[in-house]
Structure formats: structure tokens, C-alpha cells
Amino acid sequence: MTLSLAVDTARWRTHQRAVLAEFPGLVPVAKGNGYGLGNERLAAEAERLGTGLLAVGTAAEAAAVLDRFRGDLLVLTPYRVGEEPLELPARVIRTVAHVEALRALPAGTRVVVECMTSMRRHGISPAELAHLPLEGLVFEGFALHLPLDRPGGAPGDDASVAECAEWVEAIAAAGLPTATVFLSHLGAAGVARLGERYPGTTFRSRIGTRLWLGDPGALTARATVLDVTPIAKGERYGYRQHRAPSDGQLLVVTGGTAHGVGLEAPKYLHGMVPRAKGLARAGLATVNRTLSPYSWSGRQLWFAEPPHMQVSILFLPADTKPPVIGEELPLNTRHTTTHFDRVVDR
Numbered sequence: 001m002t003l004s005l006a007v008d009t010a011r012w013r014t015h016q017r018a019v020l021a022e023f024p025g026l027v028p029v030a031k032g033n034g035y036g037l038g039n040e041r042l043a044a045e046a047e048r049l050g051t052g053l054l055a056v057g058t059a060a061e062a063a064a065v066l067d068r069f070r071g072d073l074l075v076l077t078p079y080r081v082g083e084e085p086l087e088l089p090a091r092v093i094r095t096v097a098h099v100e101a102l103r104a105l106p107a108g109t110r111v112v113v114e115c116m117t118s119m120r121r122h123g124i125s126p127a128e129l130a131h132l133p134l135e136g137l138v139f140e141g142f143a144l145h146l147p148l149d150r151p152g153g154a155p156g157d158d159a160s161v162a163e164c165a166e167w168v169e170a171i172a173a174a175g176l177p178t179a180t181v182f183l184s185h186l187g188a189a190g191v192a193r194l195g196e197r198y199p200g201t202t203f204r205s206r207i208g209t210r211l212w213l214g215d216p217g218a219l220t221a222r223a224t225v226l227d228v229t230p231i232a233k234g235e236r237y238g239y240r241q242h243r244a245p246s247d248g249q250l251l252v253v254t255g256g257t258a259h260g261v262g263l264e265a266p267k268y269l270h271g272m273v274p275r276a277k278g279l280a281r282a283g284l285a286t287v288n289r290t291l292s293p294y295s296w297s298g299r300q301l302w303f304a305e306p307p308h309m310q311v312s313i314l315f316l317p318a319d320t321k322p323p324v325i326g327e328e329l330p331l332n333t334r335h336t337t338t339h340f341d342r343v344v345d346r
Helices: 009-022 039-049 059-064 099-104 126-131 158-173 188-197 209-213 272-285
Strands: 003-007 027-030 053-056 072-075 092-096 110-114 138-145 180-184 202-207 219-231 248-254 291-296 299-303 311-317 328-330 342-345
Touching (some): 009 039, 027 039, 027 209, 059 072, 059 092, 126 158, 158 180, 291 311
Parallel strands (some): 027 053, 027 202, 092 110, 180 202
16 A cells, blocks of 8 residues: 655666756755655665765755764754754754854854845845854855746846855955855856856755656656556546546545645646636636546546545546556656655665
8 A cells, every 4th residue: 555656776876966057066955844755765866976075955854864974064044043052963954044043053064055035035234244243163165045937037047146146246345255155046048157167165055856756758747556446437436426427437546645645735827728717727626626637547536535644535427448456547646745655665
């Protein structure tokens, strides 16, 4: 009884090497659910890539992968004054986004200072550059977290490069080292332009989604069929005793809310077509009709009822030959919100 993620390992690693070649100095990111693969697995892959530095989301995530990655670990979530102390080795680098947090860290702590970019999330301001209390700390560089989209532009566009350039020049004007700047969400062309403009600065891109999930064909999610039950049109079924819309089969398959199946994070919609599709989905949901991420014989299947904790029940019309118990169904699910029971290399 498993929800599986099958990995075409050779193809997956070929994609990783291509991204690494495109972004020299790349820092892999392994955080959260490990993009569906697990942080320990990604740490082991980063070790194999030989990047020497791995970014993780939290200090607890750093502690969890210490045995899987021998290089340095960069914690992306900024250190907060008063956070619960966690004993970590010297190879763990903390991100810091506030002056008072720099003052609170013990001497010898390795730090990356996050700058307040147009993301407006967190970071020090340009006015604070000249007053950073870095004495006693081991300074590793600055970090610029850029927006994914800009009105009228694309990632890596002129506005992002210009914003990075403003920060590099502000840092230099404050008399601070510009040897290393960590970047997020800037394309390879933009990074190359910055490198040409500031040859004394190493720009290191922190990449997770594109590195691990950038080749969708290398990863296949599969669910196991647990039961197949014929049902006639109008016959009642399930927790709510709905009536079957036509003759068909009820398929009980692995994957439920505990796996993230049927759960959806809010999306930012661009344009009329995606908005129209969203309205259509909402309209169907009001009459208890919801498409599932599962498919069989090339057709996407409807949920027969809302997903359960660990399984889902699907409706398959009678005009399609059903699978047998034990067969696997592909499903199209968001890897960053799905918890698979196992990851299988093929």
C-alpha cells in the first residue's frame, strides 16, 4: 500500500549536471519535504555533485542531514534573537537579516547577511550597511533574494540585474567585502552579466526547484490500486452515499490527504484563461464534481468522493477497461506538497 515516486536516475542526474554547468558555483537547496524526494536523499545527491555547500531551510533541517553531506550547510531561514538553541558544528552557516541578530550571535559564527530586496520579505537596508556589527563573526557573503516575476519582465531581466548591481555597489561603498553574493531567482544570462560587470565578485545561485524538478520526465508519481468495485448508475456509495452518475467502477487507490493528495496551495493566476479555468473548477466543485490528479488509459479520473486520509476513491466509467488490484496509476501531483511513501530508482 504505497504512493511511489519513481526516479529515472540516469536522466535525473543528467539534468542536474546540465543545471550545474549553466550556473557555475551553484548551491543546491534541500528544504521542506525535499521536493518530494526527501532532504536526506537530496543531501546525498548534492554530495555526489561535489558542490561543497548545500542550502537547507531551517537549522533543524541542517541537523538532520549532517550525516549525508560532508560540506558546509547554509541555513536559509534567518536567525532570530531568542530562537531555541540547537547545537550545530562550525560547518553550518547562519543567514542573518537583522542587525540585532548579528549582535546576538556568539563570536565565531559563520554568517551570510540577507539584504532587503524588492521582495520586501526580510533583510538589512542599504542604510544599515555601514553599521553592520560583523566583528567577531565569520562573514561569508551577502544574499539577494529576488522576485520570481516583475511587471513587464521575466526572471533574469534587466531590472533584476540592475537591482543586484545597486546592492553590490552599495556594499562596496560601505567598505564591506563583495567577494561572494548569493542569488535566488536570477537566470543564467543575468548571473553571467553580473560576473562580467563585477569580476571580483563570485555570484552563487541557490537553486532547488529547477535543479531537482526541472526535468518532469525523470520523475513519475504512481499509486497502487487497492480495490475495484463495479457500481450501477444510481447506486449509492461512500461516506455520503452519493449516487453513481452512470455504470462504472469505483477504484480505491493509494494516496490521500496524509500524502497531500487533494490538497492545493493558493496559486497566483495570470490572464483570463487560467482565471476562467479556476472559476469552472469552483463551479463543478459546488455540485461535488472534482477532477483527481489520477489517470487511467489516458483519461483523467474524477474523485468519487473527497480523498480520505491515506486512500482516494475514483470513479471510472464503464466504457473504460478497469485496472486490476495491484496495478499502478500515474498521478500528476505537486512534488513540493506531496509526501510519498517511497522513492524508487529505476
